[in-house]
Amino acid sequence: MTGHHEVVIVRSPARTPSAESGLTSLLAAYHLRTEAEKGRAVADADGLPDRYRAEVTDPWTAFAADVVLLALAGDAAVGCLVVTAPADGRSEIKRLWTDPAFRGRGIASGLLGEALAQAAEQGVDTVRLSVWQWRTGAIALYERFGFTVTESWDGRDQLVCMQRTL
Known part of the structure; x- marks a missing residue:
């Protein structure tokens, strides 16, 4: 027996203490890693830019209009993973993150599949996302799910914009 738990993906989980602290921890890890990869490492969430710190501090408010998926x-x-509320027939996927200790178990694929199902249920025509060019594993995952590189809607250097029609 390996002791591995089955992983379940929950849409907009109840605000239980474990879900709240878990989501906060995952978002903090995501943003801290991203800032470090951009060459702007900070010691903790207090050092994050205001926008990202707000997500970590109170994700339920930051993503109030969106669907939060939690594995x-x-x-x-x-x-x-966060699926933004539809606007003009589009939703955006944001904040896909798997705890490094749980990688290689299909969690990111499960979250992405659920995100696409959620978008389809909401009548979305196109799902888009942006990813840093150095995250080659994430780009490969998105390509396996049918996303293609598209013209950038974001002026940040080294950011790859991708989309998929549903």
Whole structure:
């Protein structure tokens, strides 16, 4: 017996203490890693830019109009993803993150599949996302799910914009 828990993906999880702290921890890890990869490492969430710190501090407010997907192994949050509310027939996927200790188990694929299902249920025509060019594993995952590189809607250097029609 390996002791691995089955991973379950929950849409807009209840605001339980474990879900809240788990989502906060996952978002903090995501943003801290991203800032470090951009060469702007900070010691903790207090050092993040205001916009990202707000997501970590109160994700339920930051993503109030969006669907938050949380991957749970037992009571532990091990992955997250946000699907923005539809606008002009489009939604955006943001903040895909899997706890490094749980990578290689299909969690990111499960979250992405659920995100596409959620968008389709909401009548979305196109799902888009942006990813840093150095995250080659994430880009490969998105390509496996049918996303293609498209013209950038974001002026940040080294950001790859992708989309998929549903």
